[in-house]
Amino acid sequence: xxxxxxxxxxxxxxxxxxxxxxSQIFGKALSAKEINRPMLQAALTLRKKGFTTxxxxxxxxxxxxxxxxxxxxxxxxxxxxxxLTESCRIGMAKPDPQIYRFMLDTLxxxxxxxxxLDDVGANLKPARDLGVVTILARNTNTALQELExxxxxxxxxTAAPLPTPCKPSDMSHGYVPIKPGVHLHFVELGSGPxxxxxxxxPESWFS
Numbered sequence: 001x002x003x004x005x006x007x008x009x010x011x012x013x014x015x016x017x018x019x020x021x022x023s024q025i026f027g028k029a030l031s032a033k034e035i036n037r038p039m040l041q042a043a044l045t046l047r048k049k050g051f052t053t054x055x056x057x058x059x060x061x062x063x064x065x066x067x068x069x070x071x072x073x074x075x076x077x078x079x080x081x082x083x084l085t086e087s088c089r090i091g092m093a094k095p096d097p098q099i100y101r102f103m104l105d106t107l108x109x110x111x112x113x114x115x116x117l118d119d120v121g122a123n124l125k126p127a128r129d130l131g132v133v134t135i136l137a138r139n140t141n142t143a144l145q146e147l148e149x150x151x152x153x154x155x156x157x158t159a160a161p162l163p164t165p166c167k168p169s170d171m172s173h174g175y176v177p178i179k180p181g182v183h184l185h186f187v188e189l190g191s192g193p194x195x196x197x198x199x200x201x202p203e204s205w206f207s
Contacts (some may be wrong), residue, residue: 033073038119038140042078042147042155051154054083054114056103061088083107094123100130115150117143 009016047053055077059079060069060094077085083106089091092102100116118124124134133150137143144155175183 033070035073035076035142039137040080040156042144045155046151046153047080047082051151052082052107052109054081054103055092055105056085056099057087058093059086059088065105066193088094094118094120095126095129097126099203100127100132103127104130104132115147117147 006016008022008104009193043053059074074084074086085106087099088097090102092099094100103116104114106163112133114127115133115135116124116127117135118127119135121136124136128134135143135146135150141156147153148155172188174186174188176184177187
């Protein structure tokens with residue numbers, strides 16, 4: 001790969017530094033990759049509602065010492081989607097229009113039935129030219145808001161409501177003697193198995 005990039009740069013009239021290493025650049029970029037949890041949660045929600053979901057990513061066959069990180073990342077994502085397509089495995093890469101046709105064939109869908117998100121604007125244009133609905137995903141919240149409009153599904157997580165506060169004076173209290181001078185204080189509230197919380201610790205019975 002290093003030789004190919006140096007040859008391409010020479011043909012393009014670009015002078016690369018002697019210590020330039022495209023492998024190191026890709027390695028650092030891949031090491032910094034992490035899963036966008038809100039976006040993954042949105043994909044899971046859509047899949048549960050019957051939408052077909054997939055990942056179309058530009059990857060290369062990595063034989064470096066850092067290959068474990070990318071493999072782990074793909075392995076973690078794969079079970080949550082109907083398909084995961086890596087460019088290096090099909091011989092096409094974004095923004096080649098052919099890869100979007102491959103995506104449509106994989107989905108067995110018409111362009112107007114597909115929504116495609118990408119954080120690179122240049123990768124969206126060929127899909128849009130085919131009639132696919134596209135969303136620029138540089139900002140997660142903005143992208144999910146647009147995806148909500150297109151799908152009609154609520155995808156942005158809302159804050160969980162706080163539990164209703166209780167008043168100690170509204171509950172029944174009691175004490176159980178354990179041994180001389182020691183009593184266990186109890187409060188009756190709710191249902192289910194008994195819960196024992198020790199006074200004096202950060203979590204007390206009314207927290």
